[in-house]
Amino acid sequence: MKPKDNFSTKLIHAREPDKKPENALNNPIFMTSTFTFDSLEAAEAAFEFETDDYVYTRGNNPTLKIFEDKMAEIENGAAGVAFASGMGAISATLLSLLEPGDNIVAHQILYGSSYKLINEWLRDYNIEGKLVDFNDFEKLDQVVDKNTKVLYMETPANPTLEVIDIERIAEIAKENDCKLVVDNTFASPYLQNPIDQSANIVIHSATKYLGGHGDLVGGVVVADSRDYAMDLKFNYLTELGSVMSPFNAWLILRGMKTLKLRMEAAQANAMKIVEFLQADERVKSVNYPGLESKKSANIWEKQMLGPGAMLSFELDADVNKIREFVNNLDYFKLAVSLGDIESLIEYPFFMTHRDYDKKILDRLGISKYLLRISAGLEDAEILIEDIENNLQKL
Numbered sequence: 001m002k003p004k005d006n007f008s009t010k011l012i013h014a015r016e017p018d019k020k021p022e023n024a025l026n027n028p029i030f031m032t033s034t035f036t037f038d039s040l041e042a043a044e045a046a047f048e049f050e051t052d053d054y055v056y057t058r059g060n061n062p063t064l065k066i067f068e069d070k071m072a073e074i075e076n077g078a079a080g081v082a083f084a085s086g087m088g089a090i091s092a093t094l095l096s097l098l099e100p101g102d103n104i105v106a107h108q109i110l111y112g113s114s115y116k117l118i119n120e121w122l123r124d125y126n127i128e129g130k131l132v133d134f135n136d137f138e139k140l141d142q143v144v145d146k147n148t149k150v151l152y153m154e155t156p157a158n159p160t161l162e163v164i165d166i167e168r169i170a171e172i173a174k175e176n177d178c179k180l181v182v183d184n185t186f187a188s189p190y191l192q193n194p195i196d197q198s199a200n201i202v203i204h205s206a207t208k209y210l211g212g213h214g215d216l217v218g219g220v221v222v223a224d225s226r227d228y229a230m231d232l233k234f235n236y237l238t239e240l241g242s243v244m245s246p247f248n249a250w251l252i253l254r255g256m257k258t259l260k261l262r263m264e265a266a267q268a269n270a271m272k273i274v275e276f277l278q279a280d281e282r283v284k285s286v287n288y289p290g291l292e293s294k295k296s297a298n299i300w301e302k303q304m305l306g307p308g309a310m311l312s313f314e315l316d317a318d319v320n321k322i323r324e325f326v327n328n329l330d331y332f333k334l335a336v337s338l339g340d341i342e343s344l345i346e347y348p349f350f351m352t353h354r355d356y357d358k359k360i361l362d363r364l365g366i367s368k369y370l371l372r373i374s375a376g377l378e379d380a381e382i383l384i385e386d387i388e389n390n391l392q393k394l
Helices: 007-013 040-047 062-074 086-097 112-119 121-125 137-143 166-175 226-240 246-256 259-278 297-303 319-328 358-364 380-391
Strands: 079-083 103-107 128-132 148-154 179-183 201-205 219-223 283-287 310-315 344-346 370-374
Touching: 007 062, 007 259, 062 079, 062 219, 062 246, 079 086, 079 226, 086 112, 086 148, 086 179, 086 201, 086 219, 086 226, 103 112, 112 121, 112 128, 112 148, 121 128, 128 137, 137 166, 148 166, 166 179, 166 297, 219 226, 259 283, 259 310, 259 370, 259 380, 310 319, 319 370, 319 380
Parallel strands: 103 128, 103 148, 148 179, 179 201
Antiparallel strands: 079 219, 201 219, 283 310, 310 370, 344 370
């Protein structure tokens, strides 16, 4: 993928108001639940969408609007919709696209909560969830039927870092008159723009790389259709109530200004960690998009600017030893989430993916020997030393 022009400039300046209150450099935080009107006629016009006047923060807010507009700009979409969390964004999106009797076909490797939503929760509403390998196009074609309304995937996948060809899956979606929804959290808008690859809807947990500092929870949807985005906002977000706080939107906007710098630094650290792990005999396998040995190597080069800052690896040790390894690390903090300036490590089998059937996890490569790392911004040498010191104890 070619380098992006003016991306940092867009992060800082795109869709900003021409004039800010009191000529402030930074945007104010509109911490208000409701907005007043000068007349009943003005209120009526706002409720009829004849004006762009704000009514209530559950429907819209100036701080949220700047974030939504900026996200649409950097994801090359038509419009964005902010949510209180990534799962709030995913849930509302799927409910807006699916009805009883429909089915959704998802890639077989998903974040644990997304898996539970698709494989269990939607079934209570007579919506079938089907899981299949999206890199097996023949199998995918067989599974998609006349009731399929959504194809859903993460790429790179969590936690195996498997890369899926967005453009190819988009072709299958178009052929079957369904929507392609892509969770782009692992890559961030800097490294990958699924709408450019013909996806219809992109979702982010804004908690992760967009915010980048581990101090907020948020989600966002960017769609290729403004009409769809407005339907999602005013018929699903407002009714379900998964509304982002204006303060969190402001924090995300602040974090986004350094997204490119953070992603490049974290990615550089990840690449060094991967190189070290590959050379260590105590490591059975390493998962990372940038590895030429992986079958998806040519795919990430086509659709991503870089391989990213997430990686996973299997240790050649028993579970008790792996537990000790995780517990004794100094600079890798044991936690769910990712994309923070601190380096994080987690144990998917016992943490984020524990809702999967254990036999299925083994088949998918999410074994009880697999650990996932989100590389942070510390000095790479210190991080590698931390890993090496604890590998020696295995």
